């Protein structure tokens with residue numbers, strides 16, 4: 001596994017691409033016969049470049065540029081030797097398991113940790129919050145591969161689909177999310193039963209507990225994760241949890257909280273807040289040590305609820321969580337804020353991947369084996385590259401701050417890389433800064 005250990009230099013686009021190239025060099029390359037005109041590096045970097053530029057036609061444009069000018073951004077920016085066709089990319093990438101890309105996630109995480117960037121994500125009890133959520137990125141009645149999840153309907157038709165769990169580091173009040181290694185829901189070797197989100201989440205805890213637990217980690221998840229086997233798996237791997245806990249799916253637990261209520265054992269904290277327009281009243285209620293289910297060996301968890309009302313009593317927000325962190329008056333607000341940061345995995349990550357240009361749902365092929373999951377992994381990695389550059393590349397930050405929307409930024413990248421061959425990523429950013437007539441303040 002490549003470990004970030006160099007001279008504590010921030011990541012740059014070039015250093016990330018170089019590292020990615022060395023990860024690709026470890027990919028299995030199983031071509032035989034004459035099919036060796038394109039290298040696996042070119043195929044992987046080619047697919048990645050499409051996601052990174054959010055331009056489905058990026059390679060076609062670079063092919064045209066190559067013919068006209070004898071060079072292209074595929075070479076100068078993404079270090080490709082030749083520009084492979086979509087078909088070559090599909091063929092070569094279908095053989096590669098997504099876990100071959102995972103060392104890149106470890107490398108970036110390690111670098112962010114070494115460079116101190118994870119500290120701005122610290123939350124309750126100085127923990128990092130990792131939010132997990134499953135998202136379906138492919139569904140079809142007729143296209144399928146050996147890793148599709150199959151759902152047979154009564155009328156005899158079958159729906160094929162792919163779902164991935166996308167763990168991300170989130171923090172309240174921080175609009176950035178850091179993508180970690182995804183876990184795919186797919187038929188597992190040696191298991192007749194279909195895979196499911198809970199089983200996939202457990203695999204992730206087992207796989208990455210050793211890597212992340214010593215940093216202090218709290219897992220965030222929705223009600224689907226709030227069950228004893230998952231909670232036990234989280235604790236066994238050395239993590240903590242804050243999970244949404246709905247009454248409908250936790251009858252026993254809510255009978256106990258009702259009983260505690262009758263006995264006056266529920267603690268209450270009320271905070272009145274001025275929103276800038278009106279007062280809102282946050283009422284926190286909590287109790288520690290409640291059984292999660294109705295069994296002798298039930299796990300005891302700590303329960304808290306937040307109800308936000310207007311002064312006339314109208315409820316504007318309500319949510320409930322259980323956690324293994326001890327809840328006190330001093331930390332209940334922080335625990336609820338951490339629990340609420342979970343929505344960022346949907347809004348700031350999965351929604352961005354699906355609707356903000358990354359095309360998680362319609363990447364350019366399905367393949368027979370690994371292509372669909374490999375391409376979505378590259379897509380998540382492209383998003384992570386942008387997140388990291390947004391944290392470390394001053395020119396990148398300046399441009400993003402001065403362009404009104406993400407869409408404008410990518411529209412510009414698409415147009416610029418179509419018409420101009422830049423010698424480097426840095427040269428392109430410098431060109432954009434000059435064009436926007438903005439200045440980088442020299443702080444040295």
Ligand SMILES: [Zn+2]
Nearest residue numbers: 144145147148
């Ligand atoms: Zn499939």
